[in-house]
Amino acid sequence: MIHEYAIEPSVLLSWATNDRDYYEFFREYGLGTPRIFSSFPKQKAKKLRRYFLAQVSADDQSQQAMRYTEMVVKLVERIVVREVEADQSEWSQRAVAENERIPFNVILSSELIGTDRNLTPDKMYEPGSIWNHQDQLNIHRTTEGFYSAISNLLRLATEQIVVIDPYGYSDKAIKQIQYLINHLPEKRVNHQIPSITLFYKTNTNGLNANEVRERILARVRIDEICTVLKVSELEEVPGSDVFHNRCILTEHGGVSPDFSSNGYLWLKPHKSTKNRFLRQLHVQKKRENTICDARCH
Structure with missing residues (x-):
């Protein structure tokens, strides 16, 4: 089945630092997988792409930055378009509020943010993890x-x-x-x-x-x-x-x-x-x- 994932930019950036997470991202997320990313905290793909790319300098030519950019392009290729209001508060605060309004299937964040269906990358593969989806x-x-x-x-x-x-x-x-x-x-x-x-x-x-x-x-x-x-x-x-x-x-x-x-x-x-x-x-x-x-x- 298809599941809506909200992801904190810092998580995606950390995955760009090592081969395992980088390659797994392209294998486990997107069209043809059970995991589709949410447009949160934006409502349109172009704005979401701009939001994620703003996390790194446009002049950064490191391998991590280039991988991150490639992953962002993949992320916005096919998204769940969620209706959200403009808000300048922190990502974690907005994620909690939005999850209370209409729950996500999974929220991936660098640290636990005190809301349901929230995972950190170090807990994704534990037995019974909500990251694992039955077919x-x-x-x-x-x-x-x-x-x-x-x-x-x-x-x-x-x-x-x-x-x-x-x-x-x-x-x-x-x-x-x-x-x-x-x-x-x-x-x-x-x-x-x-x-x-x-x-x-x-x-x-x-x-x-x-x-x-x-x-x-x-x-x-x-x-x-x-x-x-x-x-x-x-x-x-x-x-x-x-x-x-x-x-x-x-x-x-x-x-x-x-x-x-x-x-x-x-x-x-x-x-x-x-x-x-x-x-x-x-x-x-x-x-x-x-x-x-x-x-x-």
Whole structure:
């Protein structure tokens, strides 16, 4: 699953001093990993980049400074956009206040700052550390149980949510999508509702993309969803593998839900973009909805 990390600049600077931490940073954080950095204490990537780079002199040509700059560029490449107010107080004070408002998943600081979910680098690898994230969950095979496993991925998204489900036209899938949409406003770090796109496989029951979309909207309680929901029907390319993959993607990555025979849910992280993932499935777009629900007008 995707987890929002707040990091103190001094921690990143210390990681630039040795090979192990430097290389681990690129391996363990960012798109395709469970750990995505927060835009805190800023709200935009450009401002966050400027904030971190201000911690070193622009004239510093040391290996540490060059590594630090490279790490900052990587850090802001893909972030969780958190709505924060301008504040000139110390990073630690702001982190405590923001964590009380809407909790981070993990806060990495050079010293403990007296708030929940706070770690220092020397405690990251201890048994039971919150830095370690499971990729296998034991959940109930219900809509509620499934949503609880992926809710963090969805609540952190501000750009897009893409559901790829070959049977997305079925009653069961439609009910799951309705549940997902109706719970989107909960515990969000940003009020921006992302676009939502469903891709499903051509079926023989006669439902087209417009009809599937209307069925979804029928029990959606959020009026603005009708302006951001899009449904597309896909057909397999002749001679390709059967389209059976199910995946949920956002701008932060995604997961392929896979229930094992013993009842566990595997959440496999994805680094793919939407278009790359569709190419991997060897499918092509057949039809997409072309009309808008009356509530949009």
